[in-house]
Amino acid sequence: MYAFIEGEIAAINPAEVVINCGGVGYGISISVYTYSGIKDQKTCRLLTHLVVKEDALVLYGFSGEDERQLFRHLISVSGVGAGTARLILSSLTPDEVSEAIVSGNVGALQRVKGIGGKTAQRIIIDLKDKLGKASGFRDILGSPHNTGKEEALSALSMLGFNKVLAEKAIEKIIKEEGSSVTVEQLIKGALRIL
16 A cells, blocks of 8 residues: 655654654654664655554554565464564564575574564475575675576576576586586576476
8 A cells, every 4th residue: 555655754763663754744663673774864765564453554664675575474474463573573684584584593583582483483484485586586686706506596596496406407507518607508508407
């Protein structure tokens, strides 16, 4: 319903910000991570997600698309509500949450207050594949030291191919054609194999 809210910060604390947008003050629930990014600003633009409850409409705000997408993934897990998702994103950065899920680190998620072993395992089971594809692509884009193999693997993962099978196909091509093969050649060759 609301994609983003932009305006002057009227009030702010680590759990909520009030943004004056066109003379209307929007109370937006935020994580500590978002708070740390906007606390010193006079104006801001927050991406939003509206949660409809029986007794309330709650608007959640995020400083970046990564955090909002992760929030949406988290609330899709059975037993994880919006409040719990915000708590997770307040305790860990979005990158730390993604890394914990992709690597299967139950302990990292359990360190968040209110997250038990079963909930942490459920989050990992439900989101590992989804975040594995997305984080692989984000890692490659953000890494200045990426290799052709990693770039090709990331691209194939983003296209929906199984990461393990894609990696085997890429390794086969490198063995056959040598390490000087380009990223494009790796992707095209892997697509023929897959």
